[in-house]
Amino acid sequence: MDAYLVLKSVHVVGAAVLLGTGAGIAFFMVMAHRTGDAAFVAHTAGIVVVADAFFTASAVVLQPVTGYGLAKLAGWPLGSGWVAWSLALYVVTGLFWLPVVWIQWRMRDLARKAVAAGSALPPEYHRLYRLWFAFGFPAFSAVLAIVWLMVAKPDI
Numbered sequence: 001m002d003a004y005l006v007l008k009s010v011h012v013v014g015a016a017v018l019l020g021t022g023a024g025i026a027f028f029m030v031m032a033h034r035t036g037d038a039a040f041v042a043h044t045a046g047i048v049v050v051a052d053a054f055f056t057a058s059a060v061v062l063q064p065v066t067g068y069g070l071a072k073l074a075g076w077p078l079g080s081g082w083v084a085w086s087l088a089l090y091v092v093t094g095l096f097w098l099p100v101v102w103i104q105w106r107m108r109d110l111a112r113k114a115v116a117a118g119s120a121l122p123p124e125y126h127r128l129y130r131l132w133f134a135f136g137f138p139a140f141s142a143v144l145a146i147v148w149l150m151v152a153k154p155d156i
Contacts, residue, residue: 004070004074007069008070010066011063011067011150015143018059019147021056022056025056028047029132036120038111038120041111041125042112045108046108046112048108049104060097081156082154082156086146089145089146090142090146092138092139093146096139097135100132100139103132107125107132110125111125
């Protein structure tokens with residue numbers, strides 16, 4: 001089997017996982033948050049943390065490995081054009097995603113504590129939620145831009 005096609009297939013699946021998991025996690029966290037129910041938020045955030053660790057983290061590691069292999073096989077220089085822009089946007093994505101991972105863990109823990117205490121979600125949870133929500137936009141936008149760059153391969 002052609003190594004380039006194998007790498008490309010794995011790379012495309014990884015991009016789909018990043019987009020799909022990112023969108024799914026965002027949707028479920030927003031929907032849980034809107035209920036204001038600490039138990040529902042705790043449960044949903046617990047699943048989100050696992051999904052992020054399993055799916056997103058795997059794709060995050062896989063993407064640069066397969067991307068490097070594709071660039072090498074195709075003869076695309078890493079430091080120029082659309083490849084360089086993709087790599088820069090990948091770093092931007094990581095700079096927003098890594099804090100989001102910690103924020104999700106913290107939101108989960110705060111929701112669990114609220115459930116155990118029989119209280120409402122605390123102000124810190126709401127502050128972290130706003131930060132989590134704000135960080136999602138640049139991270140997800142950067143992933144969308146990377147996918148566009150991979151598909152269009154513009155001459156830049």
